[in-house]
Amino acid sequence: MAPGLVEPAVAPESVRSLSTLTNEYDETLRFYLNGTKVRLDRADPEVTLLEYLRGVGLTGTKLGCAEGGCGACTVVVSQYNPTTKVIYHASVNACLAPLVSVDGKHVITVEGIGSVKRPHPVQERIAMGNGSQCGFCTPGIVMSMYALLRNKPDPSEHDVEEAFDGNLCRCTGYRPILDSAQTFSKKSACEKTTSNGGSGCCMEKNGNGGGCCKDKDNVDGEVKDIKRFTPPGFIEYKPDTELIFPPSLRKHEFKALAFGNKRKKWFRPVTLQQLLEIKSVYPSAKIIGGSTETQIEVKFKGMQYTASVFVGDIPELRQFSFEPEHLEIGGNVILTDLEDIAKKAVEHYGETRGQPFAAILKQLRYFAGRQIRNVGTPAGNLATASPISDLNPVFVASNAVLIAKSLDQTVELPMSEFFKGYRVTSLPPDAIIASIRIPAARPKGEYLRAYKQAKRKDDDIAIVNSALRVVLDDSHIVKECDLVYGGMAPITISAKKADEVLKGKVWTDPATLEAVMNALEEDFDLRFGVPGGMATYRKSLALGFFYKFYNEVLADLAVEIVKVDHQAIGEIERIISFGKKDHDASLKYQQKILGKEAPHVAAMKQCTGEAQYIDDLPVHQNELFGRMVLSSKAHAKIVSVDVSAALELPGVYDYVDHTCLPNPEANWWGAPVCDETFFAVDEVFTAGQPIGMILADTSVHAENAVRAVKVVYEDLPAIFTIEEAIEKESFFDHYRYINKGDTEKAIKDADHVFTGVCRMGGQEHFYLETQACLAVPKPEDDEMEVFSGTQNPAETQTYVAQVLGVAANKVVCRVKRMGGGFGGKETRSIQLAGICAAAAKKVNRPVRCMLNRDEDIMTSGQRHAFLTRWKVAVNKDGKLQALDADVYANAGWSQDLSGAVVDRALSHSDGVYMIPNVHVRGRLAKTNTVSNTAFRGFGGPQGMFISETYMSEIADHLNIPVEKLRDINMYKPGEITHYNQELKDWHVPLMYKQVQEESEYERRRQECEEFNKTHKWNKRGMAIIPTKFGISFTAIFLNQAGALVHIYHDGSILLAHGGTEMGQGLHTKMIMIAAEALKVPQDAVFISETATNTVANTSSTAASASSDLNGYAIWNACEQLNERLEPYRQKLGSDATMKELAHAAYFDRVNLSANGFYKTPDIGYVWGPNTGQMFFYFTQGVTAAEVEIDTLTGDWTCLRADIKMDVGRSINPAIDYGQIEGAFVQGQGLFTTEELLWHRASGQMFTKGPGAYKIPGFRDIPQEFNVSILKDVEWENLRTIQRSRGVGEPPLFMGSAVFFAIRDALQAARKEFGEEEVLQLYSPATVERIRTSCADPIIKRATVTPKEGEKSFFLTI
């Protein structure tokens, strides 16, 4: 048995009694799967529903995180619901669901609802509406929408907007998914919406205010119901054609079940009596409700429960009743039902008495995502006793009573006495939580409210939550009170001192507020280094929530003697989001195929689950699964590695490490500097560094064995942050600078010189498909085939050949598609490929490995954190004179691509501003963190962030609007950058103007100011941010590409090129280019994969240059073919089909295959002398954003964003819009919610999954999200294919407009309380940073300063 955290030892007699007790239980699971009956006589007790489904070949359901945080594994489980007595179609995270939970139910997967040939309307509309890019999230998103429609065939817009709170997508920016999904909603079912293929509904055109002409018919003030509208050419949604709920399941007899093996047994009692009997003979049997806590413990903490008891099918635990004085709910009602029950309870008891239920409802609104709420239960929330559980404070504050039952007794446990310590409760070991009695509030004088603040609004656990209750008499004297908080201590806790202080006080006496705030400070006197960090912020939330509550109660009391601070009341709410795009932008230059909007060629396959990713490939005969043994230390000597216990475990086959390589040199990899090893040898330099790989017959067996590997370390000192690296002079050799003019003199001569520090955190790629590889040795000649999720097949081939000790011609690397890349698979994928290949060679068997999300985050690098110390000289007129800056990037433990990343940051540190004298220097901090790597933008966003930071701070110093400062300094056409490149086709000034006009920036800015004058705690801010992004690899040799085009004599065309498809639509664009060039319809051209045996020596798909490079290589090949076909065109006429042409040419023995090639002309920058051209051209853009922040909590929303990009003559505007929206939202995440944290004590990364690391969700996107591409200009100097510009990376920096709008709002917030000092705001602007940047009295009193030598709990590097 692998060591893990194992349940307490159980006496053998208990085990025996249990088997006697459950002897009569049935062993067979019976359920329906996509309409077909399934009977499992020997179900594997250790598999989840996801593992089962994928094991039977239903690979459409994806594994994205295994922790319920991404929704990629969403399936629908239809069941008769014992609480509501109706059939409910629950969207469920298959990664958490135990197989036992589906007995008697109907499991529906993405394959069950449609196929490419016969798609479901949801699949079709998301595919055609460009709602799928890489497609890895798509099946889950389809299933969430499907669940909504099954439960509510006529959903409202609001239902649709909320349907995806348990799903994440990293590619699309969500807008197109929502647009497609809204076509099913009742309200926006207008045929004019762009998502319906119309020219734009009045709603889109008029903005939010007007509403849609079809929304309602205002005649006589009556609102008419609008029928659903099917977009032209789309399949109509007919609810009556859906898969039926199998009639036999209606009669399904829920029998008690018991099945399993020696290691693990599952029990599924169906009566409370059976459950209590089990608990009485076997108290440590683990109760499983929704499994949303327990499966995470099993997967990530190695908990092993030998006996698990699923209680989800015990009707007694899922009942509820309205009693005169209280609501009683069964312990295991699902949270979705609890929402309904709470709503009904508010109606039943009325608004006043129903306050506790309204508070429950409020907490449930932002409790996890729908998939979790569909299975999670209040008993699970209570028994987990997490200090941040959302329901627990409400239960405690409302004086709920928990009814605990064991076989021989029922006890009532008051909630106030339930939590005993960190995750310890007073529940007796043999008892279960049967029900919870929640008292209704009194008809008069009682007030109860609940609050929660998290890093992200949707699907996030609280930082602090609370439920605050008071009872006042007629003179407003406090008779009772319960101020209960989560997130402030190891348990849900009452603020005892504040409670004491409050009792007997007069609520309306202003001194009461002050006294309670003081007492709260004492109750929550957090120290700076408190576990969980954020001492100041958490304290400020505790105070802020009370301040809100105090005023809410005052407002209800409606007394005149005391002034209510009405603006502290309420929370930021979102409207139904919407947006518009200019679909006519390319009309002027459209050709037959190029320039037209066309969906991603694989979109339909992705929406139906037919698209295959690495882990979907069928298992090869004899295949083994690998799992890496990773360092748990940031820097240490490896004293010993003992794998003996691991190798003894069931299913384990072998262990591979550096000794298995052909020679020590084969262990080294990395480009351009080969400074990293595949396997650690005798020292580890970062936590997460691979030491070896265990091979076993299943992934789970390998995972268990990895836990049993004993590594003994000897700690060495470690460096984490850039500041530490500077102090200790820990740098890599790479050092570059750009020096133009005479900076020193300009600084001396200027009117003003300002200095500052600009700090920007890194970013996790969070592609939905983690790194994956399958290495298949061939029987002959040491050949190997490597299926890798890589942006870089050629380098993969090179290094696989190296670890095998063979020449490159023996290795083929194949890439069908990736579930997202964003730069994270440009080099870091090679690590896994090299290790899998070495393992496959050692055992001469195929080896597969798909990293768990936490392993992926720990091993595969991120966007670099940057620190810049800048000095800028500026004259009185606002003209910039000089920039002098030291730019440091945290490279991590090896160099990877860090040198090129910092180089690009240097070249982008001018932003879009003309600075005559520039001296910028870049260095790479060498630290003991993960090796940082390419990430969309590749240092460009970091460079431009420096520029917009100094622009903002200078404007504040000079006291002029930053918009004006930008105007004064913005490059004019033909001006020269600091690396001496002339700006041709320069459209930023034009777009800056257009965006201001189109977004009515001036008017809205004034409105913003008005709003800020009248709102004390909520502030609005705006920003308009320009971007210029240089396109070309800075390593010149990479600017080349190849293509291979075959025309078969049936006229079909097979295209291969060097670029890989990761969702960005590259293959779609390349097919369009080939089709246009060869004058064939688009569907005559097919791309099967990217492989090193069709196109050799490819550059990685990166730098936004892949369409330019591969597109021209394809064009070149097609030109050769056209030349050869010309005589046949002449002979057969211009109408001749490709079939006729190819046929004729073939019989004339004409070569119908061509190899195309392209290299970018002109470029050739030389670092140092500052000569030569750095970039082929610049992609440009401008974005205006408006935000609102709640300064009492740090909560915020983006009200509106208007983006305009110059992408030249777009090859496919639909794909380009997808890139723009997706990059913008990714950029917004970078600059706001996405914060990477390390545990200071262990040196390990803390933000290792969606639970702790927050990428934007559906309801984080701008409420109004408008995107356009520049039109009606000429691109005279643009010598790219179709004169298009690369678009993948450039829009990412546009997300910073949200950051700078937040900064603007913060300036107003600070001024409100007299703080005039220029704000230095580091990125990301998290809720914590927003709140702690304010200057009000509450934050001041909440501020916690470190004691001498005290360090924070978390580190940012």
Ligand SMILES: Cc1cc2nc3c(=O)[nH]c(=O)nc-3n(C[C@H](O)[C@H](O)[C@H](O)COP(=O)(O)OP(=O)(O)OC[C@H]3O[C@@H](n4cnc5c(N)ncnc54)[C@H](O)[C@@H]3O)c2cc1C
């Ligand atoms: C992605 C994600 C997001 C989440 N977001 C939130 C959030 O926003 N807020 C929040 O508070 N929580 C959140 N959680 C935590 C979790 O979902 C909740 O705590 C949920 O209520 C647990 O219920 P469950 O039935 O799934 O528990 P399970 O995992 O089934 O069980 C949890 C514990 O409760 C015990 N238990 C279950 N039923 C009983 C019973 N009847 N009697 C005695 N013991 C019992 C189990 O033995 C186990 O110890 C989240 C979890 C995930 C995975």
Ligand code: FES
């Ligand atoms: S894989 Fe299940 S939620 Fe992410």
Ligand code: FES
């Ligand atoms: S399309 Fe959603 S993650 Fe890629």
